[in-house]
Amino acid sequence: MSPQQGAGEAVKSEVRWVDIDEDGAGQRLDNFLLTKLKGVPKSVVYRIVRKGEVRINKKRAKPDTRLEAGDQVRIPPVVQKEKPVGPVPGSRVQKVMEAAVIYEDEQMLVVNKPQGIAVHGGSGLSFGLIEALRASRPDARFLELVHRLDRDTSGLIMVAKKRAALRHLQEEIRQRRVVKHYHALVAGHWPASCTEVNVPLERYELKSGERMVKVSEAGKSALTRYQLLELFDGYSLVQAYPVTGRTHQIRVHSAYGGHPIAGDDKYMDDVSLRAFRTQGGQRLMLHAFALSLVLPDGRQERFEAPYDAVFDTTVRRLRERRTGKASS
Incomplete structure (x- = not known):
């Protein structure tokens, strides 16, 4: 220009x-x-x-x-x-995104997305994870998100470096051959006997324009499988495997089961949310922990992402409180 x-x-x-x-x-x-x-x-x-x-x-x-x-x-x-030139992610943000890459080959990246970072710009956000990666890799011919994560959810997300890889990975997801395991800290004691929630979900908008999801017979089928990992004082750590991939699926299914995810300001009741905040809870306690899939080159692989400092500290404090009560 x-x-x-x-x-x-x-x-x-x-x-x-x-x-x-x-x-x-x-x-x-x-x-x-x-x-x-x-x-x-x-x-x-x-x-x-x-x-x-x-x-x-x-x-x-x-x-x-x-x-x-x-x-x-x-x-x-x-x-x-000609599109006006928008804000470019700063060098600090670019470095954070590059440091979050846990796997890379010629076909794809796997990134441990930080909590609070959107996967892409829009809805009032100048940029997100994909824009930061593109800015830090100006010579990359192709970088596209394979799937999405909520802004407040941390953990594993895949980025394709080639169109053929994008097609392969998205087809694997469509055929439900990609296994995604999330770790969630939920309110209350999750019963070990509850291994799945299978109720349809429907998207809707509030008057403010905020997008929400509810359990509704008019919605689309949705199935989440659960495994109890640990019990704490007033909370449970569970592993969730979404068989389907609906918006906010784990968050709504957990709340429907009577155990909303800690720190969820959309689906947790005000009293429980306030109690979690009072105890020092700072974030939505949902983390995309593991991915199992067949890579574009045909190899079977499993990736795991460690918790961030806030998630880890919250779980560790609950363990210490439990241990302290048990020894007293």
């Missing part, structure tokens, strides 16, 4: 010829164009395809045409709106 061009100003591009490599193979043409033509309305993208201005190997193509390695795609001149 020239010094004379203001942020958000429309700019007409030139004809581009893009060679498709192995990593780009398998994409639909329309999805490929939407990625390449940021700021161009979908209606314009579909119109230039329909009019034959987009060519694959000099031939007309349809929006759902699958690209193959070795294809050459002609992208015609279009008017694109």
Whole structure:
């Protein structure tokens, strides 16, 4: 953009010829164009395809045409709106994100996301984990989130470094071959006999626009399996395995079972939340502890992420209190 061009100003591009490599193979043409033509309305993208201005190997193509390695795609001149340059994650945030990477190969990253960091920018946030990783790796051609974690949940999240890896990992998740184990500190004594909660969940919005989830027969099926790990004075540490992947699933299922997650300001009652805060509770006590999956290269792998200092201190204090009572 020239010094004379203001942020958000429309700019007409030139004809581009893009060679498709192995990593780009398998994409639909329309999805490929939407990625390449940021700021161009979908209606314009579909119109230039329909009019034959987009060519694959000099031939007309349809929006759902699958690209193959070795294809050459002609992208015609279009008017694109220059996006204003947003805030860039500072060096400290970039270093925190890089330090959180616990595994990396040519295909993917596994990151132990800190609590309080969103996975991506939006909803009033300038940037999140993925923007920080992209900023710290300016030469990376491709970095995309494979799945999501709530902002207040810590723990393991996967980031793909290649499109083929993204497709593989998301398909593994869809086929329920990725096993995710969460550790949660919940209010009350979780009964060892309660090994699953299987009730449908429905998303809705409050008048404020805040997104919430509730148990509802009109919702989508949801199943979470549980294992009791430890009992404390007034709390329990459980391991939760979400068989399905609904929004806030573990949080709502735990609350539905009568044992909301400690520090959950959405689904914990005010009295219990106040009691947890009074005891020094500082965060939502939910941590994505382990991932078991088949990597894009075919290897079976299991990753584990240690608790952060706040989570660890909270659990340790409860253990010490329990030990102290037992010895008195």
